[in-house]
Amino acid sequence: MSPSTAALLAGLVLLFPLAGSALCGLLGPVLGRRFVNLAGTLSIGAAFAVTLVIFVQVLGAASGHQSTTATLWNWLDLGPGNLNVSVDVTIDQLSVLMLLVITGVGLLIHVYSVGYMEHDSGVARFFSYMNLFIFSMALLVLAANLIILIIGWAAVALSSYLLIGFWYERESAVLAARKAMITQVIGDVALVIAAILIFVNLRAVPACPPNEKCAGLPQSLHTLSLPQIFAHASSLGTGSPLITLICILLAVGAFAKSAQFPLHTWLPDAMEGPTPVSALIHAATMVTAGVYLIARFHPLFDLAPIASGMVACVGMGTAVMAGFIALSQVDIKRVIAYSTMSQIGLMIFAVGIGAYAAGMYQFLLHAFFKALLFLAAGNVIHAVHDEQDIREMGGLDSRMRVTAWCFLVGSLALAGFLFAGMFSKEDLLGFGLLNGPGAPALYVVGIVVNVLTGLYAFRLYGTAFRGEPRSDAARNAHESKAVMLWPVVILAGLSALAGWILQWPVAFGPHLIDAFLNPVFTSPGSGPIAKAPNLGWGVIGFVIGLTCSLIGIAIALRIWVRHDLDPSRALARPGLRLLPRLSFNKLYFDEIYDALLVRPTRALARGLRRVGDPVMDSWIKGVSGVATDFSSAFRTIQTGLIRDYASYMVLFVVIFTVAVMLAAGLAK
Numbered sequence: 001m002s003p004s005t006a007a008l009l010a011g012l013v014l015l016f017p018l019a020g021s022a023l024c025g026l027l028g029p030v031l032g033r034r035f036v037n038l039a040g041t042l043s044i045g046a047a048f049a050v051t052l053v054i055f056v057q058v059l060g061a062a063s064g065h066q067s068t069t070a071t072l073w074n075w076l077d078l079g080p081g082n083l084n085v086s087v088d089v090t091i092d093q094l095s096v097l098m099l100l101v102i103t104g105v106g107l108l109i110h111v112y113s114v115g116y117m118e119h120d121s122g123v124a125r126f127f128s129y130m131n132l133f134i135f136s137m138a139l140l141v142l143a144a145n146l147i148i149l150i151i152g153w154a155a156v157a158l159s160s161y162l163l164i165g166f167w168y169e170r171e172s173a174v175l176a177a178r179k180a181m182i183t184q185v186i187g188d189v190a191l192v193i194a195a196i197l198i199f200v201n202l203r204a205v206p207a208c209p210p211n212e213k214c215a216g217l218p219q220s221l222h223t224l225s226l227p228q229i230f231a232h233a234s235s236l237g238t239g240s241p242l243i244t245l246i247c248i249l250l251a252v253g254a255f256a257k258s259a260q261f262p263l264h265t266w267l268p269d270a271m272e273g274p275t276p277v278s279a280l281i282h283a284a285t286m287v288t289a290g291v292y293l294i295a296r297f298h299p300l301f302d303l304a305p306i307a308s309g310m311v312a313c314v315g316m317g318t319a320v321m322a323g324f325i326a327l328s329q330v331d332i333k334r335v336i337a338y339s340t341m342s343q344i345g346l347m348i349f350a351v352g353i354g355a356y357a358a359g360m361y362q363f364l365l366h367a368f369f370k371a372l373l374f375l376a377a378g379n380v381i382h383a384v385h386d387e388q389d390i391r392e393m394g395g396l397d398s399r400m401r402v403t404a405w406c407f408l409v410g411s412l413a414l415a416g417f418l419f420a421g422m423f424s425k426e427d428l429l430g431f432g433l434l435n436g437p438g439a440p441a442l443y444v445v446g447i448v449v450n451v452l453t454g455l456y457a458f459r460l461y462g463t464a465f466r467g468e469p470r471s472d473a474a475r476n477a478h479e480s481k482a483v484m485l486w487p488v489v490i491l492a493g494l495s496a497l498a499g500w501i502l503q504w505p506v507a508f509g510p511h512l513i514d515a516f517l518n519p520v521f522t523s524p525g526s527g528p529i530a531k532a533p534n535l536g537w538g539v540i541g542f543v544i545g546l547t548c549s550l551i552g553i554a555i556a557l558r559i560w561v562r563h564d565l566d567p568s569r570a571l572a573r574p575g576l577r578l579l580p581r582l583s584f585n586k587l588y589f590d591e592i593y594d595a596l597l598v599r600p601t602r603a604l605a606r607g608l609r610r611v612g613d614p615v616m617d618s619w620i621k622g623v624s625g626v627a628t629d630f631s632s633a634f635r636t637i638q639t640g641l642i643r644d645y646a647s648y649m650v651l652f653v654v655i656f657t658v659a660v661m662l663a664a665g666l667a668k
Contacts, residue, residue, distance in 0.1 A: 001057050001091060007070035009054050010089040010142050013099060014135060016047040021131035028124025040127030041110045044134055048103035058096050067092035069144045069227055085224060088144035094520045097360060098141040098292055101367045105284040106134050108487040112375050113276040115483035116382070126166060130280065133159035137285040141292060146195045146224040153191060153289070157184040160286050163277040164270045176269035183266040187256020194249035202229060202236055230299040238303045247300055247307030250293060258290030258344050261318045265589050267341055271333040275378030278333055282340040283371035288363050291344065294351040295360060298521055308352050309437040315348025316442045321587065323452030327459065328583040331388045332377045335460045339414060340370055342449060349446070350428040353436035354530035357517040358428035364513060365420035365499055369413035372491035376407040379484055380464060383477035390460065395469035399477045402485055404465045406492040411461045413495040415454040416549040423499035425450070427511065430541040435530040447548040454552020462560030
């Protein structure tokens with residue numbers, strides 16, 4: 001693909017959602033709901049169509065790493081060796097895969113939103129924010145310049161803040177949006193510091209060939225260009241403290257955006273936004289940005305084994321923690337939110353051990369079944385009059401048959417049986433047999449995650465859809481309208497079939513995504529990628545992982561569907577009594593952060609106010625007093641008589657003349 005073609009196509013992908021955001025925000029309140037629905041949805045549809053064109057071009061190119069970097073325009077140029085910021089975009093297999101999910105799944109979510117937001121008076125503002133979200137994420141994944149990447153990164157945070165707090169009349173929504181923004185700012189600061197360290201310490205050489213025309217110009221320069229950074233990453237030193245620090249800072253940015261421990265507490269509260277927002281954040285955009293960041297910066301992480309090991313441990317630890325918490329949550333959206341946190345943890349683990357293509361494979365399939373689960377949950381919430389407590393549901397499978405079947409497909413895909421998750425999850429866990437810190441220790445933890453996933457996925461399905469209705473709202477529930485059903489059905493089809501289509505040649509072997517992405521991760525300048533298990537270990541790992549998933553599903557069915565197994569007796573034992581409470585209270589992370597950070601900060605602010613307010617009041621009163629006295633003294637000369645003003649003018653002319661004469665005499 002030529003740079004001019006790449007610039008045109010990438011520019012269109014960015015332009016369409018940005019234009020949709022502006023049209024919905026500016027003209028939507030005037031032209032009405034129908035215009036907003038069309039403009040907000042068609043703009044994303046156009047971006048998806050352009051993305052398909054890009055995909056076909058990349059797919060049809062010659063084999064190998066087909067990466068094209070193009071400049072849309074030069075923003076700031078301070079000369080050779082100084083700051084140079086241009087709006088550069090990169091089109092390669094990784095960015096194309098991300099764009100397909102962002103625009104494709106995003107389009108289905110936008111179509112669904114037409115029905116979900118049908119009666120909301122703020123629909124123009126909603127679609128404007130949603131389009132802005134798509135634009136921000138597209139800018140992030142296309143960016144080929146550190147500054148542009150940071151701008152996209154910050155724009156994603158802003159979009160999430162606006163959407164999480166969309167219903168700003170609710171105090172809980174405002175607090176959730178503020179919590180998400182503050183948490184992400186921590187990661188943003190870490191990302192900016194990492195960018196500064198890269199800019200200061202990494203020099204691309206040569207800046208220009210050593211010839212007469214370049215005489216006097218530096219033979220190396222600081223760079224913000226990502227291709228240049230990756231090409232010269234080895235100059236930072238393999239395993240050096242500098243490259244380790246840079247990668248740890250990048251990882252902190254990824255942890256904040258992808259809700260990984262210890263910066264994970266904002267994600268469950270983000271459910272205060274409308275359900276389509278939850279689907280967009282969890283499936284197609286924001287929380288996957290951290291996975292993308294580590295995958296994109298793999299040439300640096302390949303040089304920092306300590307930082308990569310930390311990433312893998314945090315990812316797997318978060319996967320276990322979130323799965324444990326999800327077991328006792330009662331809000332239907334929060335259960336799915338914690339499942340997202342757990343699944344993203346597996347992706348972080350994969351990229352942490354160098355299995356980048358496996359992590360992105362999980363990203364792709366997870367986008368399908370997680371969007372499916374959230375949108376199906378939105379159908380349920382609509383049907384039971386905005387009730388989100390699963391204890392007030394039950395018996396919905398006979399009242400919402402299509403949604404129930406689709407939710408079952410999503411639950412099976414999430415649990416890793418028959419459908420999507422069975423392929424991607426076992427694929428990335430298989431790499432843990434041979435790679436990562438303490439291999440295969442993290443693999444053992446991973447198969448525990450399989451059990452937990454089966455448990456909470458089918459606890460949710462069994463409690464919400466099976467049995468008898470437990471409230472009047474559940475008894476009177478009915479199926480959603482077509483505009484909300486078709487996106488769910490399409491996502492159910494993708495969740496059921498995508499894994500089988502992409503997997504090649506067998507369930508535990510290589511897959512098409514691996515073949516598509518590996519040129520990115522094996523290009524010149526990249527370090528070694530993770531070792532894939534051979535056929536024998538692949539079969540063993542697949543069978544073990546699938547068995548653990550089935551164990552979790554079977555236990556959940558016996559407890560919450562057939563009701564012939566009661567875990568309360570086992571959990572009543574002295575050593576286990578604390579577990580349900582820890583799970584229900586989310587391991588008390590909010591309370592711990594409140595005690596360690598929020599309360600001391602508020603106490604300090606109150607103390608400073610008690611000390612500072614009297615001082616500031618006295619200072620302000622003193623200044624105002626001096627001004628008052630000064631004005632009172634000069635007020636007497638304002639008589640309103642012309643002779644007085646003429647006298648003042650003569651006096652000041654005399655004073656000015658004498659001053660000029662004295663100055664001239666001193667000068668001589």
